Amino acid sequence: MAACRPNLEALPPRLDKETTKTLEARIEARRGCDLDLDGSAVTHVDSHGVCFLLAVFGVWAEDGRELRLINAAPVVEDVFRCLDLSGTSAT
Numbered sequence: 001m002a003a004c005r006p007n008l009e010a011l012p013p014r015l016d017k018e019t020t021k022t023l024e025a026r027i028e029a030r031r032g033c034d035l036d037l038d039g040s041a042v043t044h045v046d047s048h049g050v051c052f053l054l055a056v057f058g059v060w061a062e063d064g065r066e067l068r069l070i071n072a073a074p075v076v077e078d079v080f081r082c083l084d085l086s087g088t089s090a091t
Helices: 017-028 047-063 074-082
Strands: 008-010 035-038 067-070
Touching: 008 017, 017 047, 047 067, 047 074
Parallel strands: 008 035, 035 067
Antiparallel strands: none
16 A cells, blocks of 8 residues: 555635535545544535535545544534534544
8 A cells, every 4th residue: 555645634715516626636645544634724614515524534434544624613513513423523
């Protein structure tokens, strides 16, 4: 297996249809490694952003790797709380 790249990826201020397209390739390149997503800059999450986060957490779980959301901005915390994603790593 190839060496893991640094395990921190900063999420953009907007998690929407346009930004998740770009972010998807960067996240996929880190597959197979544990990963922390820094959510401190996020100010907006739409349905595409929610679906993206759910999909990424699902893939990492299937791969048996750890994925954590760290420094979650209030809007991201609200999404996790509203969707009852308390079992997902959000710190």
